[in-house]
Amino acid sequence: MKKAVGEQIPGTKDVIVGVVEDFTCGSFKQEIPPAIISFHKEGQSLLIDYRSSNLSKVLPQIQTEWMSVFPDYSFTYRVIQEELMKKYKEDTFFYKIIITFSVISMILSCFGLFALSWAVVQSRTRRWALERYLERPHWTY
Secondary structure (H helix, E strand, O other): OHHHOOOEOOOOOOEOOOOOOOOOOOOOOOOOOOOOOOOOOOOOOOOOOOOOOOHHHHHHHHHHHHHHHOOOOOOOOOOHHHHHHHHOHHHHHHHHHHHHHHHHHHHHHHHHHHHHHHHHHHHHHHHHHHHHHHOOOOOOO
16 A cells, blocks of 8 residues: 555546555445545645644744645634544434443342342341251251
């Protein structure tokens, strides 16, 4: 795949300048399709991958560069992670429902375990009391 850098894209005059592995541009539920990200002078959008954890530090630099390259176009931005979260809102809701019911079922099973152990303790306490009353040895059950 790396040897494709520098070659011309068939049917165009564009040249490949970089290759990205597993770039997700669609749904995570489907296989990742091949994608071409290209620059057109009449285009008004740009995809940027930044390594900083703080967008507020990177954003002014990006805006300055945008204005120097595209002075006629206004600068607006969107965060891809927010867009993906909107796309998978149903999945996250379903995940929260599953977690909620799992916690409820664990709590109910703990109550059942507690009730069972309480019943066993009560039964043995009565038996122990009867044995004491009748003065029988404890080792005969």
